[in-house]
Amino acid sequence: MHVPDIIIAIDGYSSTGKSSFAKLIAKEFSFLYLDSGAMYRAVTLFAMRNGMISEEGAVDTGSLNDALQSLDIHFGKGADGWHTFIGEECVDQDIRTIGVSSNVSPVAVIPEVRRYVDTKLVEYGRAGRVVMDGRDIGTTVFPNADIKIFMVADDNVRAERRLKEMRASGQEADFATVLANLKSRDYIDSHRETSPLRQAEDAVVLDNTDMTLEDQMEWIKALIKSRYGE
Ligand code: DC
Secondary structure, three states: OOOOOOEEEEEEOOOOOHHHHHHHHHHHHOOEEEEHHHHHHHHHHHHHHOOOEOOOOOEOHHHHHHHHOOOOEEEEEEOOEEEEEEOOEEOOOHHHOHHHHHHHHHHHOOHHHHHHHHHHHHHHHOOOOEEEEEOOHHHHHOOOOOEEEEEEOOHHHHHHHHHHHHHHOOOOOOHHHHHHHHHHHHHHHHHOOOOOOOOOOOOEEEEOOOOOHHHHHHHHHHHHHHHHOO
């Protein structure tokens, strides 16, 4: 199927399968996939490692904002796709721990952190043929995105998916903790002052509670066909 040089923005709640869907879109359409959450996670990991987040989860915003001036977080291309780096170190694994998941939303509310990440994302997206997922891609990062998708799914299904993902990468976690973490992140993400998670007016809702990835691909292909023809 021919797909024009468009930007596809995918936003939605935690663990609705945004990145799995976006990765498959990138593969099928030869698009660049960028995971904006990975950038927020990397900033959070950096802050945790440097003692900028207390045991209780309070963020030392002043120190973090200062550090952002010289912080090098970027995506780098490997043979098997894109990876997230802090300086020279690939942090793909370390940013997926429950520790980072617990601290990331409070870090992502900080306006300077959002500005830091947004600037990088806009730069990466400049070339077009991009699919990017996150919380504010269709509202703030790419308000002119050609296709905007807002993903939702049942809470329990989301927690099951995340749990499976964590176990597959060797992390132990229980259902209740994962569900509580999802709900708390949803709340913080959609109630923060700067670029809260919300459905863009021109976004199409995709509820994938009972859909496979193949179903979702059929869905987006039909959407693209209806807008751009064959
Ligand atoms: O998609 P994720 O779970 O990896 O995202 C991690 C956190 O980053 C999420 O809880 C909120 C934040 N985030 C954000 O505020 N804006 C984005 N565009 C992407 C992620």
